[in-house]
Amino acid sequence: MATGLIEPCLYRDPAHHAQELHGLFRQSWVFAGLLLELQGLAHQVVRIANTEVLLQCDRSGKPRAFLNVCAHRHAQLCSPGKHEGAVRCPYHGWVYDREGVPVGIPGKQAFPEVVAQPEQYRLAEFNCEAVGQFVFVRLASAGPGLRDWLGTQYEFLERASLGMSGITDEFRKSVDANWKVVIENSLEGYHVPAVHSTTFMQVDGMSREEAAPVFFLGDPRHSHLEHPANADWVASFARMERKIGRWPWRFEHYTHRLIFPNLTVTSFMGYSFHIQRFDPTAPELTTVHSRTTGVKFEGGTEMGRKMMERIYADGQAFTDKVFGEDSGICAKVQAGLRNAQRLAVLGEGIEDRVRHFQRAYVAATK
Numbered sequence: 084m085a086t087g088l089i090e091p092c093l094y095r096d097p098a099h100h101a102q103e104l105h106g107l108f109r110q111s112w113v114f115a116g117l118l119l120e121l122q123g124l125a126h127q128v129v130r131i132a133n134t135e136v137l138l139q140c141d142r143s144g145k146p147r148a149f150l151n152v153c154a155h156r157h158a159q160l161c162s163p164g165k166h167e168g169a170v171r172c173p174y175h176g177w178v179y180d181r182e183g184v185p186v187g188i189p190g191k192q193a194f195p196e197v198v199a200q201p202e203q204y205r206l207a208e209f210n211c212e213a214v215g216q217f218v219f220v221r222l223a224s225a226g227p228g229l230r231d232w233l234g235t236q237y238e239f240l241e242r243a244s245l246g247m248s249g250i251t252d253e254f255r256k257s258v259d260a261n262w263k264v265v266i267e268n269s270l271e272g273y274h275v276p277a278v279h280s281t282t283f284m285q286v287d288g289m290s291r292e293e294a295a296p297v298f299f300l301g302d303p304r305h306s307h308l309e310h311p312a313n314a315d316w317v318a319s320f321a322r323m324e325r326k327i328g329r330w331p332w333r334f335e336h337y338t339h340r341l342i343f344p345n346l347t348v349t350s351f352m353g354y355s356f357h358i359q360r361f362d363p364t365a366p367e368l369t370t371v372h373s374r375t376t377g378v379k380f381e382g383g384t385e386m387g388r389k390m391m392e393r394i395y396a397d398g399q400a401f402t403d404k405v406f407g408e409d410s411g412i413c414a415k416v417q418a419g420l421r422n423a424q425r426l427a428v429l430g431e432g433i434e435d436r437v438r439h440f441q442r443a444y445v446a447a448t449k
């Protein structure tokens with residue numbers, strides 16, 4: 084048993100929140116979206132720290148991240164969310180190409196310098212790199228490369244992307260709590276009996292005979308767990324496999340990963356991946372952007388396809404219910420934090436991933 088490492092005021096103080104955006108979120112590689120969402124002329128605007136970032140792939144297929152501000156007179160180029168077609172400013176209609184260069188200028192005779200050297204007027208750009216399907220952006224110009232930043236999670240994300248076929252479900256919801264409360268809640272199973280008595284405690288395919296899940300805390304920033312799947316569940320899957328077909332990365336456990344600071348990826352047996360981004364919208368408000376992705380199956384039957392559809396749909400209903408339960412309890416934690424004065428108490432073993440996150444947070448905000 085030990086005390087927590089983050090003072091309660093740091094979960095509610097607006098000045099600290101602003102510092103966090105500047106010091107932590109600008110310096111980190113932050114997950115921004117999936118490559119499969121940026122195919123063709125698709126582009127999207129996401130908010131990272133206090134900055135709106137326009138994501139699109141260039142002509143070589145590489146994802147790029149631009150400041151969402153027109154080079155002409157600073158209009159917001161695109162509204163947050165997903166868009167199709169070329170990027171066109173809503174104010175005077177400047178059109179930008181895939182490399183962020185203004186290539187279509189109405190009344191161009193008034194802008195001879197822009198027409199002569201359009202690259203000089205390209206959109207401001209940030210570091211942007213992908214591992215598999217996962218696109219990350221770092222706003223700060225200097226810092227570690229993505230591979231160094233991700234450590235062993237790099238390989239996980241690469242493998243998780245194998246055969247990723249598309250988004251089967253997506254939502255954005257807000258939680259009335261500081262983003263660290265929501266992350267910390269996702270890092271421990273200690274609350275499961277009290278908060279999820281009708282969901283996780285009933286049927287989730289996880290082994291109850293096994294000892295506690297195995298934690299991996301070797302990386303200074305990220306952590307993950309693996310929880311063996313229930314043997315009967317694996318056996319029933321094996322029986323269905325002739326119908327369902329094979330998928331690229333099959334494992335026999337549940338895994339939950341925190342990719343510091345604000346991305347979690349979870350999967351059960353590798354047949355789908357649940358990807359959640361926890362945006363620090365305000366000191367006491369977190370926006371959760373959640374995507375579930377499916378994978379391609381090989382050698383399955385039509386009946387197998389229907390079975391998987393059913394498994395995905397059940398998984399969705401389960402995820403929604405669990406999300407509601409977690410979001411409710413996080414709001415209660417935040418309500419307590421408004422009056423809290425002493426440091427939290429962290430249990431040994433069961434809350435080790437919370438402590439690991441807090442250490443990483445303290446190191447990153449020094």
Ligand code: FES
Pocket residue numbers: 153154155156157158172173174175176177
């Ligand atoms: S501000 Fe964008 S075209 Fe004028």
Ligand SMILES: [Fe+2]
Pocket residue numbers: 268269274275278279409
């Ligand atoms: Fe929970």
